[in-house]
Amino acid sequence: VTSETYGRAAVLTDYNQPFEIREYPVPEAEDGAIVVRVDVATVCGSDVHIWDGSLAAINPLPLPLILGHEVVGEVVALGRGADVDSVGAAVRVGDRMIWAPAACGHCDECSVARRPELCPNRQYPAMSSCEGPPHFGGGFAEYSYVRPNQGRIRVPDDVSSEWAAAGSCALRTVINAFERVGQIDYRHTVVIQGAGPLGLFATAFAATHSPKSIVVIGGPEERLEVAREWGADGIVAIEPGQSAADRVEAVRELTGGGGDVVLEMSGARGAVAEGIEMAARGARYGVVGTVGGAPQEIKAHLITHRALTLVGTFSGDVDSYAKALRFLRANQTRFDWNRMITRRYGLDDVTTCMERMMRFEEIKPVVIPSYGTL
Ligand SMILES: [Zn+2]
Ligand SMILES: [Zn+2]
Numbered sequence: 001v002t003s004e005t006y007g008r009a010a011v012l013t014d015y016n017q018p019f020e021i022r023e024y025p026v027p028e029a030e031d032g033a034i035v036v037r038v039d040v041a042t043v044c045g046s047d048v049h050i051w052d053g054s055l056a057a058i059n060p061l062p063l064p065l066i067l068g069h070e071v072v073g074e075v076v077a078l079g080r081g082a083d084v085d086s087v088g089a090a091v092r093v094g095d096r097m098i099w100a101p102a103a104c105g106h107c108d109e110c111s112v113a114r115r116p117e118l119c120p121n122r123q124y125p126a127m128s129s130c131e132g133p134p135h136f137g138g139g140f141a142e143y144s145y146v147r148p149n150q151g152r153i154r155v156p157d158d159v160s161s162e163w164a165a166a167g168s169c170a171l172r173t174v175i176n177a178f179e180r181v182g183q184i185d186y187r188h189t190v191v192i193q194g195a196g197p198l199g200l201f202a203t204a205f206a207a208t209h210s211p212k213s214i215v216v217i218g219g220p221e222e223r224l225e226v227a228r229e230w231g232a233d234g235i236v237a238i239e240p241g242q243s244a245a246d247r248v249e250a251v252r253e254l255t256g257g258g259g260d261v262v263l264e265m266s267g268a269r270g271a272v273a274e275g276i277e278m279a280a281r282g283a284r285y286g287v288v289g290t291v292g293g294a295p296q297e298i299k300a301h302l303i304t305h306r307a308l309t310l311v312g313t314f315s316g317d318v319d320s321y322a323k324a325l326r327f328l329r330a331n332q333t334r335f336d337w338n339r340m341i342t343r344r345y346g347l348d349d350v351t352t353c354m355e356r357m358m359r360f361e362e363i364k365p366v367v368i369p370s371y372g373t374l
Contacts, residue, residue, distance in 0.1 A: 065130060
């Protein structure tokens with residue numbers, strides 16, 4: 001990389017508007033930083049919620065933005081001291097990497113609670129303005145920049161970039177959630193609300209713990225097929241005209257009284273109110289997918305009468321990124337991870353990709369900066 005190198009990026013300049021292709025100078029790697037050429041960026045539901053403005057309604061964001069936070073990049077330049085990843089693996093030019101947002105390292109959450117994902121100063125480069133240097137924050141661009149205080153993990157050779165990218169948001173979130181929710185084994189029925197990437201990874205992860213049964217609630221059919229393949233014993237398909245009470249009834253029937261572990265992985269409107277009703281006596285309820293939306297009215301007395309444990313989890317620290325890669329690698333013969341990956345888009349077609357995501361025509365699409373136009 002020289003100072004004259006420029007890279008293309010699909011830039012969000014206004015909500016709900018087509019992405020604009022811009023070029024920015026590629027920065028040099030300062031001490032501790034890494035410059036990568038983006039191999040792939042998988043698209044997260046959050047990218048869509050940022051693009052359509054719904055996330056900004058809760059959390060104002062500084063436009064313009066380069067979105068894409070599920071990224072695998074190939075190292076092109078290493079700053080001094082960046083030749084080793086967060087778990088001690090050597091990093092060389094040409095290696096593939098994933099990386100975490102930047103926690104501050106000097107607050108109570110970082111240093112005392114040891115939960116950097118809750119750091120109030122955590123920085124998300126894909127949600128920070130790309131106007132000033134180093135410009136390259138997110139993955140919908142030819143290059144990206146891993147800042148000195150961002151945890152980073154080298155991707156093993158036998159883990160594909162598309163799996164690793166999906167692992168760097170959806171699966172790391174799922175792994176953090178399962179760790180917080182606690183033990184799952186042959187005694188437990190697991191109910192998973194949602195069959196998007198979170199719900200599907202949760203299905204596979206739960207299956208590796210051999211629970212009594214797994215019930216997945218979601219749609220459309222294309223996703224439910226993957227859920228079945230990855231371990232769902234029972235399916236409740238979301239259908240038009242169906243009420244929340246219908247779904248609760250179906251789940252209670254399939255599980256014989258409700259889930260011992262219920263996981264909200266959908267972010268759907270009313271999902272938490274519904275999930276509490278799907279929980280058996282003494283159950284644990286993990287709320288993971290709901291990151292926005294209107295307030296929900298819940299039957300609070302069920303928390304007492306059924307003695308429920310409610311667990312909220314958010315994102316994950318770099319340990320979850322490392323575990324996600326190890327999980328993908330260790331279980332690649334048991335689960336066909338490619339089943340989750342749908343279409344591939346170049347930078348010029350990111351807008352089309354967002355529109356298809358909104359219509360549930362994708363599960364986990366991929367942006368490949370080196371890809372041509374549709
Ligand atoms: Zn995400
Ligand atoms: Zn902190």
